[in-house]
Amino acid sequence: MQRGRPKKRKVTAKVVNPREETDFTEYYDNLNGEDVLDVKVIEGQTESKATHDVISSTALLDQLYEDTAIRDYVSTRKLHDKEILDRLKRPCFRHIKGTNDCEESLESPSRRYMKLGYHDIHSRKGGKRSTETYTRPDEGNYGLVKGGLLYNDLFRVLYDMDEQDKLFVEHINKLRDKKGLNPTSYELFETSMTFLEMQDFFIEQLLPPPAKNQNAANERQIIRASMYGSDDGKGVSPEEDQCCAVCNRNDCDSSNAIVFCDGCNIAVHQECYGIPFIPEGPWLCRRCLISRNQNQRCLFCPSTTGAFKQTDNGYWAHVICALWINELYLANPIYMEPIEGIQNVPKNRWKLTCYICKRRVGACIQCCRNSCFLAYHATCARRADLYLRLKKGIKGAIDNQSTLVTFCDKHTPREWALTHGTRLGIEKTRLFYSLSNIKRRSEETNRISVTSDIKKELTNTKSYLFRWSTHKGAPVVPILFVKRLQEFFKKEHLDIQGCLEFAILVSKYWTLKREASKAPLIRRPDPSNYSSLTDEQVEERFTVLNKIKEDVLKLTDISESAVKHSEVSKALNDEIINQAELIHFPQLYAVDSLGQLLLKCDKSNVLSNALQDKDLNSQGVPSGQEIIEKIALHQYQTTQTLINDIEKLTDYVVTHESKSSGIYRLLKSTWGKMKKRKYTETLRMEKLAADTGIEDLKERKREGLQTKKTEDKGKMVREDAPTSKDIPIAKRLRE
Incomplete structure (x- = not known):
């Protein structure tokens, strides 16, 4: 006998395709796509008139078809469509005064x-109002x-x-x-x-700034961190170092130090918060700098503490939220602001509910496990001590967000779970965001326990009447x-x-x-x-800045001149190397010059890629790749050897390859037009180097150069300078 509840059968819903994706036979059973349609021609009309004249649809039907069934169908269809249109709701409009109507009733302000x-807003010309859009003047x-x-x-x-x-x-x-x-x-x-x-x-x-009891404030933060956790690194014991509010690490070095805000006491790395230079005096985070003593809400989470930056539309958001939400990015990675890409966040992400704080606020991230879809805020994960890891640091996370890895408490790595109490952290976070606890914490913020007599005495003092702000922080x-x-x-x-x-x-x-x-x-x-500066001090600073600007412009000119000098020096060194090769190794220079001309013509690398699947060595024909390697390794001792290999490859290509192939066009057309002239020049250069006394000139250079002073123009003249016979030879070799 079967016990328990009966098994529910799985009901699969029928998939209905849209009309445009449905085959036409489902709507028209008797319509055959292979049938031939009859064509009827209107008699008594020329082709041009039938093509260009516009004829009403009813007249065309009367002329084309004499069958009354078609006309009845058309009229019935029109009546049916009219009934459908009559049942539809018609749009209604009401006149609303626009900006032009409002501006006409406004009076011009006085001078x-x-x-x-x-x-x-009213133009002075012709008594007409200006149609140009008003823009604020320069701020x-x-x-x-x-x-x-x-x-x-x-x-x-x-x-x-x-x-x-x-x-x-x-x-x-x-x-x-x-x-x-x-x-x-x-x-x-x-x-x-x-x-x-x-x-x-x-x-x-x-x-x-208001005087604070730092010891009491630290004790209060430690107690709050032990009860509710911490998402900004504050509340650690005096024996421990406060961690960064972004990366949750406390290690630092001279180039990436940890900086403390003098307003809210958060700790951030220079790279994590975008602080290229540490100021000499007090430093304030961006929230304390712009919105002092105001609790700002993050756009992507319910937390009001931590390292904030502004978005491109003026809202506030945590840097950690901007890092972990894939659609967001930092416009300036050096200064880590502003946060952009809010419009790229999909609607589904805004609808996710954090399983830690149980709130549907902001945008959540999800567990990196493929089979897990638990969603949670980045700050809730930090407060609950979940696994949040930056594999390649903060800069790697900015460049590639796939280096960010996070897991929920169920899929936390074992090594992390042994040293971090994630389950207890989740309970602390839920207690922190519970409604009753929020109300109690707001009432106890900055409250000092005093007796009723002391309170009455304090309220009757003269300083209480001259306070600067209300109990809610508004200025008086x-x-x-x-x-x-x-x-x-x-x-x-x-x-x-x-x-x-x-x-x-x-x-x-x-x-x-x-x-x-x-x-x-x-x-x-x-x-x-x-x-806080006077006009003279501001003017003095502007003068210094202008001088610095002039120095920077001069450095720019000097840098450009240095670049040009380097380019000229490089060209000069290349020319010296070519001349040295021409003088000391004339034959190799001639062979290399011919090989370089061949490679320069091969702009598409046809020689190295063509004829790779054919066995050319058995036929005694070198491949294009072999010729390129020999040229690069200086294995051709004479120019004639290189010419023979090129001609063998050319004869094979002309015989066996089609005229449309790339190697045929290279060797027959491009190289064929210039090879006779290049062969002749290279052979002449090689012969000239062999016939002249270049070896004698090299032997004389090895003996050393002796110089002496001359009285003509105070110049140095070489005793073994090339004779008038040698100079034309060098020129001819270079040519």
């Missing part, structure tokens, strides 16, 4: 705002750019309003209307927000900003009623906006700029 960076004129931010720079409005700002301005205007004050404009609001952002930037440069606007904003309005002749009240409302709104966005509202400058 007071235009000098602050606003642009008139080099702005104050908030790298290397050009100074306190007394020309002010330019950089803030752009959104829908929320529009509602806030309308709310302010309602309040002002109740008090009988004039409404404010959108331009005034954007100007105020830009001014507050710039003032906050200058204050941040003056504020010292000091009264100095409000006063400066009022002075700015007066300076730019932006008259507004109730200026103090308006400045206070905008300052409060700016604080709330910063608290919600957790980032600057305009494009902030790079903190490594020259804002």
